Amino acid sequence: xxxxxxxxxxxxxxxxxxxxxxxxxxxxxxxxxxxxxxxxxxxxxxxxxxxxxxxxxxxxxxxxxxxxxxxxxxxxxxxxxxxxxxxxxxxxxxxxxxxxxxxxxxxxxxxxxxxxxxxxxxxxxxxxxxxxxxxxxxxxxxxxxxxxxxxxxxxxxxxxxxxxxxxxxxxxxxxxxxxxxxxxxxxxxxxxxxxxxxxxxxxxxxxxxxxxxxxxxxxxxxxxxxxxxxxxxxxxxxxxxxxxxxxxxxxxxxxxxxxxxxxxxxxxxxxxxxxxxxxxxxxxxxxxxxxxxxxxxxxxxxxxxxxxxxxxxxxxxxxxxxxxxxxxxxxxxxxxxxxxxxxxxxxxxxxxxxxxxxxxxxxxxxxxxxxxxxxxxxxxxxxxxxxxxxxxxxxxxxxxxxxxxxxxxxxxxxxxxxxxxxxxxxxxxxxxxxxxxxxxxxxxxxxxxxxxxxxxxxxxxxxxxxxxxxxxxxxxxxxxxxxxxxxxxxxxxxxxxxxxxxxxxxxxxxxxxxxxxxxxxxxxxxxxxxxxxxxxxxxxxxxxxxxxxxxxxxxxxxx
Amino acid sequence: xxxxxxxxxxxxxxxxxxxxxxxxxxxxxxxxxxxxxxxxxxxxxxxxxxxxxxxxxxxxxxxxxxxxxxxxxxxxxxxxxxxxxxxxxxxxxxxxxxxxxxxxxxxxxxxxxxxxxxxxxxxxxxxxxxxxxxxxxxxxxxxxxxxxxxxxxxxxxxxxxxxxxxxxxxxxxxxxxxxxxxxxxxxxxxxxxxxxxxxxxxxxxxxxxxxxxxxxxxxxxxxxxxxxxxxxxxxxxxxxxxxxxxxxxxxxxxxxxxxxxxxxxxxxxxxxxxxxxxxxxxxxxxxxxxxxxxxxxxxxxxxxxxxxxxxxxxxxxxxxxxxxxxxxxxxxxxxxxxxxxxxxxxxxxxxxxxxxxxxxxxxxxxxxxxxxxxxxxxxxxxxxxxxxxxxxxxxxxxxxxxxxxxxxxxxxxxxxxxxxxxxxxxxxxxxxxxxxxx
Numbered sequence: 001x002x003x004x005x006x007x008x009x010x011x012x013x014x015x016x017x018x019x020x021x022x023x024x025x026x027x028x029x030x031x032x033x034x035x036x037x038x039x040x041x042x043x044x045x046x047x048x049x050x051x052x053x054x055x056x057x058x059x060x061x062x063x064x065x066x067x068x069x070x071x072x073x074x075x076x077x078x079x080x081x082x083x084x085x086x087x088x089x090x091x092x093x094x095x096x097x098x099x100x101x102x103x104x105x106x107x108x109x110x111x112x113x114x115x116x117x118x119x120x121x122x123x124x125x126x127x128x129x130x131x132x133x134x135x136x137x138x139x140x141x142x143x144x145x146x147x148x149x150x151x152x153x154x155x156x157x158x159x160x161x162x163x164x165x166x167x168x169x170x171x172x173x174x175x176x177x178x179x180x181x182x183x184x185x186x187x188x189x190x191x192x193x194x195x196x197x198x199x200x201x202x203x204x205x206x207x208x209x210x211x212x213x214x215x216x217x218x219x220x221x222x223x224x225x226x227x228x229x230x231x232x233x234x235x236x237x238x239x240x241x242x243x244x245x246x247x248x249x250x251x252x253x254x255x256x257x258x259x260x261x262x263x264x265x266x267x268x269x270x271x272x273x274x275x276x277x278x279x280x281x282x283x284x285x286x287x288x289x290x291x292x293x294x295x296x297x298x299x300x301x302x303x304x305x306x307x308x309x310x311x312x313x314x315x316x317x318x319x320x321x322x323x324x325x326x327x328x329x330x331x332x333x334x335x336x337x338x339x340x341x342x343x344x345x346x347x348x349x350x351x352x353x354x355x356x357x358x359x360x361x362x363x364x365x366x367x368x369x370x371x372x373x374x375x376x377x378x379x380x381x382x383x384x385x386x387x388x389x390x391x392x393x394x395x396x397x398x399x400x401x402x403x404x405x406x407x408x409x410x411x412x413x414x415x416x417x418x419x420x421x422x423x424x425x426x427x428x429x430x431x432x433x434x435x436x437x438x439x440x441x442x443x444x445x446x447x448x449x450x451x452x453x454x455x456x457x458x459x460x461x462x463x464x465x466x467x468x469x470x471x472x473x474x475x476x477x478x479x480x481x482x483x484x485x486x487x488x489x490x491x492x493x494x495x496x497x498x499x500x501x502x503x504x505x506x507x508x509x510x511x512x513x514x515x516x517x518x519x520x521x522x523x524x525x526x527x528x529x530x531x532x533x534x535x536x537x538x539x540x541x542x543x544x545x546x547x548x549x550x551x552x553x554x555x556x557x558x559x
Numbered sequence: 560x561x562x563x564x565x566x567x568x569x570x571x572x573x574x575x576x577x578x579x580x581x582x583x584x585x586x587x588x589x590x591x592x593x594x595x596x597x598x599x600x601x602x603x604x605x606x607x608x609x610x611x612x613x614x615x616x617x618x619x620x621x622x623x624x625x626x627x628x629x630x631x632x633x634x635x636x637x638x639x640x641x642x643x644x645x646x647x648x649x650x651x652x653x654x655x656x657x658x659x660x661x662x663x664x665x666x667x668x669x670x671x672x673x674x675x676x677x678x679x680x681x682x683x684x685x686x687x688x689x690x691x692x693x694x695x696x697x698x699x700x701x702x703x704x705x706x707x708x709x710x711x712x713x714x715x716x717x718x719x720x721x722x723x724x725x726x727x728x729x730x731x732x733x734x735x736x737x738x739x740x741x742x743x744x745x746x747x748x749x750x751x752x753x754x755x756x757x758x759x760x761x762x763x764x765x766x767x768x769x770x771x772x773x774x775x776x777x778x779x780x781x782x783x784x785x786x787x788x789x790x791x792x793x794x795x796x797x798x799x800x801x802x803x804x805x806x807x808x809x810x811x812x813x814x815x816x817x818x819x820x821x822x823x824x825x826x827x828x829x830x831x832x833x834x835x836x837x838x839x840x841x842x843x844x845x846x847x848x849x850x851x852x853x854x855x856x857x858x859x860x861x862x863x864x865x866x867x868x869x870x871x872x873x874x875x876x877x878x879x880x881x882x883x884x885x886x887x888x889x890x891x892x893x894x895x896x897x898x899x900x901x902x903x904x905x906x907x908x909x910x911x912x913x914x915x916x917x918x919x920x921x922x923x924x925x926x927x928x929x930x931x932x933x934x935x936x937x938x939x940x941x942x943x944x945x946x947x948x949x950x951x952x953x954x955x956x957x958x959x960x961x962x963x964x965x966x967x968x969x970x971x972x973x974x975x976x977x978x979x980x981x982x983x984x985x986x987x988x989x990x991x992x993x994x995x996x997x
Contacts, residue, residue, distance in 0.1 A: 050968040056897050056975055122758060123695065123774040143900075220762040226897055230762075234725065234892075244964055322793050325694040325774025343595075404626040418631055499619060503627075504584065504611045516591055516614050524769070526591075 005378040006464065012368055013378045019365070020387045024432050027402030028394055032254075035247035047244040057231065057249070064228040067147050068213040074152035075208050078303055079159035080201075084189065085296050087167040089288050097300060102485070104307055105157045106538045107314070108493035108511050110217035111531050113150045114518065115313035117141055117221075118323065120149075125327045146222045151212045153307055158211070158437075159204035161486060162444060165478045166200025167193070169448045199268055199447050203440040206264040210257045210392050216496060228253060250398050254390060261389045268447075311535065318528035336525035337533075344513045344530055348537055351492055351509040353423065355538075358430035359438070359488035363480050365431075366438035370446045370476075371468065375454075385439065392436040396496030403429055403501065421503045429501060430491040437490065438483035445479020446472070492538045510534045583822035584611040584633040586620045586814075588640075590765075592788065592843040600838060601829055608822060616763070617643045617728055624652050629816030634823030637830075639685060639782065639809040640728020641877065642884060647812065648678040654815040658828040663849050667864060669874035672808050672849055681808025682830050683839055684847040686862070686869050687733040688800040690768060690786035695777040704778060706801045707737055711752035713910045717903075718777035719757045720767050723896045725888035727764030729782040732807060734887060735880045740803035743945060747938035753780075754895045755906030755935070772796055783862070787845035805875035806864045808849065883945050885954035893971050894939050894978035901982040905935045908989035915996035924995030927988050935985035939974045 038044040051057055082101055086094040104112065119125050120140045127137040140149055170193065178192040194201070214229045225234060228249055235246035288296060318336055320329030369388060372381045391399075403425060410419040419425055449472060457467045473480070495511050502508045508516075510530060517527030583601075587594055591614070598610040615623060617638045624632055624647065636647060647653045655677040663681075666672060672681035689704050696703060701718065704710055710719050724731035738746035754760065758776055761767050767779035772789045779786075786798030811830055813823050829835045836853040839846040840861065847864060848854065854863045862869050895902060909931055916924050944950050953967060 046962075047964060050965050054968055054972050054975075055979075056893070056972075117775060118773060121775050223759040223761050223766065225760075225762070245968065322795075324772055324794050324796075325692055325698065401622065401626065404623070408626065408628045408631075418628075420627075421631070499615060500623065502613065504582075505613065506611070524773075 005376045008465075009372060009376050009378050013372050013381060013384060016365060016368060016372075016384055017387070020384070020432075023428050024391050024394075024399075025387065027406040028390075028398060029402075030405045031398050031402045032247055032251060035244055035251050037244070047248050051245055051248045051252075054245075056226070057228075057245075060226050060228045060231050061252070063144060063226050064213055067144055067151070067227065068209045070148045071151045071155065071212045072205050072209050074148060075156040075159050076201075076205065078152065078156040078307075079163060079204070081296070081299060082303065083160050083164040083167055084193070085288075085300065087164050088193065089286050089296075091288075091296075097304065100304060100308065101160045102157050102489070103311060103535065103539070104154050105486070105489045106492065106535050107154075107310060107531065108217065108495055108514065108534075109150070109154050109215060110221045110495060111314065111493075111514055111518070111527075112154055112310040113218050113221040114524070115310040115317060115528070115531075116150060116153075118317060119309055119313045123325050128325070128327050141222060143222075143224060147219050147224055147227075150218050150222065151215065153310065154218070155208045155211055156307075158207045158486070159201065161482045162200040162204035162207075162441060163197055164200075165441070165482050166197040166203075166444060166448065168478065169445075170196045199444045202264045202268055203444045206260055207392075207437065207440060209260055213257060213260070214253045216396075247398075250394075254394070257392055258386065258390060261392070262386075314528050314531050314535075317524060318532045320525060333525075336529035339526045340513075340517070340529045340533065344510070344517075346506060347508055347510045347513040347530075348533065350423070350426075350507065351511070351534070351537065354426040354430055354509055355488045355491040357427040358434060358491050359484045361427065361431040362435050362438035362487040363442065363484045365435060366442040366483055367446075367473065367476065367480060369439055370442040371472065374443070374446050375451075375472075385443075388435045388439050391432050394433060396433065396494065396498075396500075399429060399433060400497040400500030403497075420501070421507070423507060425501055426498070426507070426509065429497050430494060431487075433494070433497070434487035434491050437486040438480075441479045441483035441486065442476060445476040445482075448479075449475045489538055492534065510537070581607055581819070581822065582609045582611050583635070583819055583826050584613060585635040585637055585826065586613045586615060586624060586633045587637040588615065588617045588620060589637065590788075592841075593846070596838050596841060596844060597830065597835070600834070601826060604829070604834075605825065610826070621646055621652075624814060625650065631818055632814050632816045634814055634817040634819050635811060635826055636679075636814055637682065637811045638728075640731070641807065641810060642731075642881060643728060644674065644679040644810050644812055645881065647814075648674065648676065652815050653678040653812045654817075654820070656813045656824055656827060658824070658831050660828070660831045660850070662852055663831065664851065664865075667806050667808065670805070670807055670877060674810075674812075679810045679812030680827070680831065681849045682811040683809045684806050684849055684864055685729070685809050686783045686800050686804050686806045686847070686864065687729070687736055688781065688783055688786060688798055688804060689778060690771050690781050690790075690796055690798045691778040692771050692774050692776070693795045693797055695771075695774050699777065701777065703797065703799075705799060707749060707753070707803055710756060710778065710780075711749055712756075713913060715756050715778060716906065716910055717756065717758050719753060719780075720759050720761060720770055720776035720778070721754065721757055721780040722761045722764040722767055723888075724891050725896075726762055729764050729785075730780070731884070731888065732805070732875075732880070733780050733782075734891065736805040736875065737803065738887070739805070739876060739879065743942040744938060748936040750891075751895070751902070751936045751938070752906070754899065755902050755909075757899070757903075760896045760899050784844065784846045788843055791842040791845055800862070800869045804869070806847075806869065807875055807877075809846075882951055886940065886945060886951060889954065889967075889971060890938065890940050890974060893975040898975065898978045898982065901979055902935070905931075905982040905985040905989070908986040908993070909935065912989040912993035912996070915993045919996045921995045924992045927992035927995060931985045931988035931992060934981050934988065937981070939977045939981075 035047055036043050036045070082097065085091055086097050117124060121127070122137065122141070131137050140146065174196060175188065175192060178188055183191060216229045216233050219225070219227050219230045224230065232246050232249035232253065235249070316329055317323060319332045319334070321331040321333045323329035369384045372378055373385050404420055407419045407425070411417065412419055412422055412424070453475070454467050454471055457471045458464070462470065493511055495515055498509060498512045499515065502512050514527050514530045514534065517530055518524050594612045594614065598612055601610050602608060613633060617640050620636065620638065621643055624636065636644070636653070644653070657677060664672060667684060674680065689710065691703060699718070701714055704715070722730040724734050734750060737749055740746070741749055761770065765785070767776070768781050768785040768789060770776040771779040772794045783798065783800070786796065790796050790798060811827055813820065813827060817823050831850070833850060833853065836848040836850040837856065838844065839848045840853070840857050847862065851865045854861065854865065857863070909928065912924070912928050912931070916928060953963060
């Protein structure tokens with residue numbers, strides 16, 4: 001890597017920096033500032049002193065750490081076998097499993113949690129059956145363990161997606177070499193395959209850790225309040241928007257998430273993961289012995305049953321008239337869907353528009369940052385990465401309020417009214433908070449493209465720009481697609497910013513609609529119906545984006 | 560590149576469509592059933608006018624109005640909690656409007672229906688009560704509760720649910736009703752025992768009726784329409800007003816700096832007119848109108864606070880409630896919400912000891928048990944404190960400087976530790992008492 005850089009690269013870096021400053025740093029500063037502000041307008045650190053004196057805060061901190069750590073372990077147990085078996089072995093239904101495996105992310109976490117309560121909760125189907133048969137009930141959904149259970153089922157696709165791409169990109173000659181040298185089974189996985197796929201795994205695992213660490217919706221639905229993110233939210237919304245301790249917590253969330261990111265980067269630094277070839281053609285997949293196959297299929301079937309349970313619960317709820325203290329609903333109806341189609345079609349269009357726009361913006365910026373960081377010598381390029389990553393740690397509430405504060409006097413051109421009352425504000429807010437996902441995926445993808453390929457292209461006379469378009473981006477396409485899909489899906493499930501930014505119902509996306517209908521006093525049926533439609537729609541969107549990228553890639557290759 | 564253009568086209572087209580009509584914007588915390596009924600009917604009566612509903616939790620709604628620039632603000636604020644309207648009025652975010660509807664009384668009991676200063680008006684009445692899931696109670700062979708005090712009974716251990724006053728304006732009013740009805744010390748004792756019996760302190764007030772409706776919880780403390788509407792929609796639930804309850808108004812007010820104040824006025828006028836009031840009686844809404852004549856068309860057995868078929872023993876003192884609002888919320892959260900696990904452990908130990916002592920009485924054991932109850936169910940803040948103006952002032956201002964934040968957090972820390980210590984001690988005393996029964 002050279003320390004030189006071109007002016008074009010510097011200009012791109014500057015533009016991205018300006019964008020991040022305007023739509024991330026500045027809005028957040030206007031809010032975070034409260035943590036340091038004295039009433040007189042001066043700066044003070046005394047709020048931090050007060051924070052450390054509170055037992056509850058220390059306890060919440062420990063709880064958040066415990067839940068996030070445990071979730072990483074549980075998600076790894078789910079995702080590592082799923083991706084390893086489906087990518088590396090001849091496995092019937094591998095594509096189906098990969099697709100089904102992404103489904104949990106499509107559903108907003110709070111919807112998943114409430115659907116799971118109907119199945120696994122105190123009077124959920126499972127416990128009702130157990131009580132009938134054995135007179136016992138299992139508190140699966142209670143306390144911190146309940147949070148770990150729900151979060152694990154919700155966030156394991158982060159690892160699945162990133163690890164699958166990394167595994168698919170490993171040069172299979174490495175594995176063949178290892179096999180020729182006598183390695184097989186567990187040893188082959190532990191000593192060769194997994195270490196080579198480590199960038200993907202670490203990218204996924206650090207995402208899981210951070211998302212769980214500052215997730216708000218799931219603990220709140222399960223009524224767990226002794227964690228850091230709920231404490232911040234409770235303080236800001238109950239004591240008031242001016243309460244400094246709430247903002248001190250936000251500062252801690254930010255610092256800790258950035259530290260986790262930096263830690264994973266440091267861990268990967270100085271190790272070489274690049275392989276020369278993009279490997280993993282289907283023909284090279286290995287076979288499982290019959291009893292290995294039985295074990296693998298059994299484990300995966302069990303996992304999928306668990307993973308799909310929230311969807312099943314939601315589907316039942318959407319078709320039910322009344323579902324109360326019984327294993328299955330009393331009566332079925334399609335009325336809920338009729339209600340939703342009558343009132344909420346605009347919301348579906350909005351969701352596709354906002355999330356598609358945001359995800360597109362994300363992969364463009366993400367690819368640019370990854371390239372600037374890994375391949376150029378633009379001064380301060382690491383800061384672009386750090387700045388974008390900070391967004392991950394921003395509670396949606398904080399960013400939402402920051403946007404309303406910073407942009408309330410900004411009008412769009414051509415008389416389209418204020419920025420805060422337009423579709424653009426959603427796209428920007430979604431894009432900013434999902435940028436880190438896209439960035440991680442793009443980074444991991446680029447880290448696996450060997451520099452010598454670009455050098456070869458340039459030696460053959462290709463310009464830098466041409467090399468990027470013809471060599472780098474096509475080689476990264478798997479990672480870019482993973483980034484697009486993750487951004488799109490998680491934006492579709494976003495609720496905390498959405499509530500703050502929705503200024504008219506005609507502008508509202510589906511997540512807002514689900515939230516709204518889920519609060520319906522006459523039952524949650526319509527909310528569940530909209531949830532089911534959201535899953536279908538986002539699933540369809542994901543599939544189409546796959547197709548779009550695939551056809552673009554095909555046309556690139558033809559050229 | 561083609562995709563980019565397509566997206567650009569799409570989002571340029573969407574806002575243009577939304578501006579075709581005249582529009583009135585309403586910020587509300589009310590459920591969809593209620594707001595859509597008003598939206599549909601108002602639009603039918605005012606052709607060419609579009610009603611835009613912005614559904615937000617009340618605190619988020621207040622923040623939204625505050626953060627929007629004057630002239631772009633929503634037109635009407637419509638929610639239950641009177642204190643949210645106090646906050647809005649104090650910050651100059653409401654403007655006076657009198658629709659001049661005749662027949663609405665000035666007061667319900669002792670409580671003014673309309674803001675005496677005229678910034679907001681009562682649009683419906685609300686009482687607080689108890690709802691329960693009939694299947695849940697039948698399956699576990701539990702009797703139906705009637706009074707707040709019933710919820711503190713041993714049979715209901717782990718079957719009750721409530722929200723926290725800091726999370727929901729309606730729960731705050733419920734707790735304040737108990738505190739005013741029973742007095743500070745006795746009221747807290749009752750609240751602590753009810754919460755000790757609770758399976759969960761839910762994060763939103765809506766979590767309670769929802770949990771009871773779907774059978775996660777057996778019993779819940781709720782505002783009346785959240786209990787009546789699921790019942791009327793076919794869920795196996797029942798609702799009752801206990802004798803110690805208060806009737807307070809849910810309010811509506813015109814926002815200062817509204818984008819379309821004229822339409823806002825028209826909507827408020829409509830919501831208080833006989834036509835608007837009649838909508839409240841719909842099955843899925845089930846609210847109490849403020850206009851007494853509307854009750855004439857109500858179905859038989861519909862509760863009517865003006866006719867006295869809800870017996871409200873408490874004359875709710877809103878000034879007292881307002882003055883200690885943050886103290887009640889904060890004590891509840893630090894002694895109950897965040898220490899709920901420990902409170903439940905203490906309660907379980909106390910109930911277990913009670914059961915054993917009932918089988919094998921022991922004077923010494925009974926004394927230990929009484930001690931345990933006293934330790935667990937005494938509020939961490941005594942009554943003399945809440946009469947102290949200086950103490951209350953510490954909490955009443957939300958914009959805090961460093962020194963005040965330090966004092967408040969030190970106090971909250973003290974309460975939390977005190978509560979934790981008390982619950983541990985109570986559990987210890989109770990198990991001693993249980994052993995003495997042998």
